[in-house]
Amino acid sequence: MTTSLRTPPNHTVLQVGPLKPSLERTLSENYGALVLPDEASERGAFLSTHGPEVTAVVTSGRSGVDADLMRALPHLGAVVNFGVGYDTTDVDAAAERGVGVSNTPDVLTDCVADTAVGLMIDVMRQFSAADRYVRAGRWPADGNYPLTHQVSNRRVGIIGLGRIGSAIAKRLTAFGCTISYHNRSQKADSPYAYVDSPAALARGVDVLVVAAAGGDGTRRLVDAEVIDALGSSGYLINIARGSVVDEAALVDALTNGRLAGAGLDVFTDEPNVPEELLALDNVVLLPHVGSGTVETRAAMEQLTLDNLDEFLRNGRLLTPVVEPAMAV
Structure with missing residues (x-):
């Protein structure tokens, strides 16, 4: 035919x-x-x-x-x-x-927002790492898995409160999280607190979610200053574009204990992932599957x-x- x-x-x-x-x-x-x-x-x-x-x-x-x-x-x-x-x-x-x-x-808004929340839960509770612990036969040999951190009732900052960022905020509000955000401009109808810089936003939250559009205007928007402001007890989630985060600064912070963990669906040079991240249990790595349903x-x-x-x-x-x- x-x-x-x-x-x-x-x-x-x-x-x-x-x-x-x-x-x-x-x-x-x-x-x-x-x-x-x-x-x-x-x-x-x-x-x-x-x-x-x-x-x-x-x-x-x-x-x-x-x-x-x-x-x-x-x-x-x-x-x-x-x-x-x-x-x-x-x-x-x-x-x-x-x-x-x-x-x-x-x-794709719903599936990407679901991915962000899934990454946040996984990295803070270390479910993927705990799964590897069981599969490696370590539970009977080494005892219970170490304690992790609660997800509910956290302070969450979102960079980019567009369609996807708003959907993430809606989901995390149901978890009892307090939401603040940074955008190119303040959203007049938003119920969430606006913060005028990424570093200031990071300084006041437990978890920083990157949901900004890619491109030259946001390249390395999350730089070493922002990552250091998030601090050694903070978590970074990126479901946006690898280019929005200074990947070298992120790797340095994670490998030197200046960041508690990260959940990453995107990278600077996909499909290549920094080798230093592969062995870290406090990092969850996904192959850019945010919309992959x-x-x-x-x-x-x-x-x-x-x-x-x-x-x-x-x-x-x-x-x-x-x-x-x-x-x-």
Whole structure:
């Protein structure tokens, strides 16, 4: 059976970087999408041949579209991101060129917020470490596992009180936690206390949760000063982007006892994780699975395709972070 293409005439879709396998199949079978070669040596010839055809790119936060690639796609109108993060796409260059950029907000909020709370519980109660203790046969040999720390009724600071940060706050309020936050600007309707700097926020809490967007504006926002302000009894949870935290400073604090622990779903150079963290029982390490549920990934895939369809039909995006210049 021949699959009919959904791409309107005069439109070519380009896949940049790996995507969810079912999304890749749909882009290939239903949209006739081209795939940008992984090898840099092959890209020049590919872009010379196909670059002028491309009007829409589908990518993810892992790959994105930089300014150089945009210049090689002179008729590009939209970058459609699978995922909420889009810091690997040069949004300033996109805005200058009239290229729209979309992401998939809301549909992953609950699962990422659940992950943040799960990491907080795990690192403070050391459930993963206790599981390893049992599996290694240490319970009968060495006795009961050492005491850990209570999660409920803690002071929690959240950096980035957007959709995900607010969902985390709502969950932790049910745990009896006192919530404060730092944002680019104070939220007038927020029931939580606003703190005007990350360091000041860290100084007044037991747990610091990083939920800020990635990108140059937040790069190393959580630096050595913030980590030291959190202190040797404090915990850091990061479900945002690895770039938001100064990873070298974090590793130094954890290995030298200046931080009680960390729960990390994201890293600076994924999939590479600092080797120093691998042996620490007070650190929980996840392979960037915050939104990694069947339900959420299916919803993300559908919203990605809905954004692509809307752009191809009407020159608009359903969930833009940068608006396209005009209808096409």
